[in-house]
Amino acid sequence: MINFHPNMQQLDLFVAGNVEPSVALIFSAHIDMCHKCRQKCQKLQQIQSIEALSENIRVATDLSSMLHGITALPQSQDVVVKPSQYKPLELDGKKFELPRTLKRYVQHTGNWSRLVGKLWQAPVDLGYMGKANFIYMENGGKVPEHTHKGTELTLVIDGQYSDGLADYDCGDFTLLDGQHKHQPHSDVDGGCLVFTIVDKPLHFTAGIARLLNPFSHLFF
Structure with a gap:
């Protein structure tokens, strides 16, 4: 739900x-x-x-x-649009069905890379709109605890995750900023895929991950 x-x-x-x-x-x-x-x-x-x-x-x-x-305006001509064949997003043989709006961006999605532990990332080129990421958390995967220098918009595409603030299911949308500190993690069998857009780098707040702060813009 x-x-x-x-x-x-x-x-x-x-x-x-x-x-x-x-x-x-x-x-x-x-x-x-x-x-x-x-x-x-x-x-x-x-x-x-x-x-x-x-x-x-x-x-x-x-x-x-x-x-x-x-x-008096001229009547517009009917335009026949052929249905496009969009490929699903894939990671190691696991296929994800995306919402209609995001299907067109699969072809603009880069290769998956493992970040830390059971966490994967694929960058998405949005053209003039900037950059986004698909983030996949395997069962037991988590993003290090962080807050935000700007805003973070996240949409759950598949599966569920929690972050210490709430539990999120497929379709849930969140908008977080510097007032929020959280640690997203997934503990479900199928893991969790999210689509996320940040306008400024994350700021890690705990443990060894704080050493990544000068480079966080390269990953998130």
Whole structure:
């Protein structure tokens, strides 16, 4: 069950097109997986459309002329789009089905590399939006305890994990910042795959991992 979602203010900004492209990407992926947020966005779209129409009518000096201009536009041609064949994300023979929004980025995903212990990472090139990562925690895998210099957006793609703050399931979305300190780890048989975007390097806060802080931007 999905228990963690973008809040209504975030969804309202998303529907209005007023969030950063990378944020819109991870929101879209969550909405692909979350029926509740999909319904909320549909309602917000209706509300914003009504508000926009009301504003247009209010400022229009000649409504009939405006309608005439709209109906006089040339009819658009139907475009037939062939369904694309997206490959699943794979790691050592294990295949992960991604939400629709993220499927196109499999071809822009780099090779998997083992970080520490049972932790794997594959970088994702988002083009002008920057960089993201798929992180896979095997059963018993964990990310060293850390806080954030910026923000960390995470979407659970497959499996479950905990971090000392809460327990997260497939489809859950979180946005954390410097006010949060956590240690993600997975203790389920299938491990956990997450998609994560950070705008600044992590800051490790415990143990030998603190020695990695000058280089954390190379890994996370």
